[in-house]
Amino acid sequence: QVQLVQSGTEVKKPGSSVKVSCKASAGTFNSYAVSWVRQAPGQGLEWMGGINPVFDTTEYAQKFQGRVTITADKSTSTAYMELNSLRSEDTAVYYCARAKGRFSILDHWGQGTLVSVS
Amino acid sequence: DIQMTQSPSSLSASMGDRVTITCRASQSISDYVNWYQQEPGKAPKLLIFVASNLQSGVPSRFSGSGSGTDFTLTISSLQPEDFATYYCQQSYVSPYTFGQGTKVEIK
Numbered sequence: 001q002v003q004l005v006q007s008g009t010e011v012k013k014p015g016s017s018v019k020v021s022c023k024a025s026a027g028t029f030n031s032y033a034v035s036w037v038r039q040a041p042g043q044g045l046e047w048m049g050g051i052n053p054v055f056d057t058t059e060y061a062q063k064f065q066g067r068v069t070i071t072a073d074k075s076t077s078t079a080y081m082e083l084n085s086l087r088s089e090d091t092a093v094y095y096c097a098r099a100k101g102r103f104s105i106l107d108h109w110g111q112g113t114l115v116s117v118s
Numbered sequence: 119d120i121q122m123t124q125s126p127s128s129l130s131a132s133m134g135d136r137v138t139i140t141c142r143a144s145q146s147i148s149d150y151v152n153w154y155q156q157e158p159g160k161a162p163k164l165l166i167f168v169a170s171n172l173q174s175g176v177p178s179r180f181s182g183s184g185s186g187t188d189f190t191l192t193i194s195s196l197q198p199e200d201f202a203t204y205y206c207q208q209s210y211v212s213p214y215t216f217g218q219g220t221k222v223e224i225k
Contacts, residue, residue: 046216
């Protein structure tokens with residue numbers, strides 16, 4: 001059974017950074033990429049970027065380039081998303097998702113992590 | 119970035135109704151469209167990938183079609199658990215943008 005378990009709620013000050021973790025079930029990182037998607041309160045979904053642990057490659061949306069870093073620890077099957085220079089507009093639920101077909105077909109999702117910036 | 123425009127933004131329907139949601143891309147994206155369902159307070163769930171492929175475990179009342187710029191998601195007979203918000207997403211080119219969502223409500 002595929003599972004992605006994310007870290008808990010974060011409350012941050014503007015200008016600070018947040019790092020959200022996503023632990024995947026065993027074997028996920030051997031064959032799949034992981035993407036990060038966020039959803040502001042009452043809003044739609046926004047793809048931020050992804051990592052393929054098999055090839056150690058990352059891809060980021062231009063909007064977040066320079067402010068987001070996505071990494072993966074293959075030894076613990078955990079992916080991380082770090083977002084810097086936080087502002088109030090970054091308040092959102094952040095999801096990790098297993099991706100098939102590069103970073104874009106998201107077939108299993110984590111439960112989400114609320115990041116509140118104020 | 120490719121813009122994905124869904125219509126309608128919301129709709130009211132009754133149990134058993136046939137429901138169609140459309141998604142238009144701002145440029146041709148072949149058949150690189152996926153559809154997701156999101157219930158309130160939950161993570162999205164993949165329904166359809168590459169325009170018409172049903173994700174494992176998804177009921178057959180869901181179907182997808184289209185290519186180029188115009189795509190549809192159809193629910194053949196609406197069930198109580200289908201009242202949710204639906205998103206299309208293009209997987210043609212990064213960034214993999216989503217539509218704004220279509221909320222399906224009970225009439």
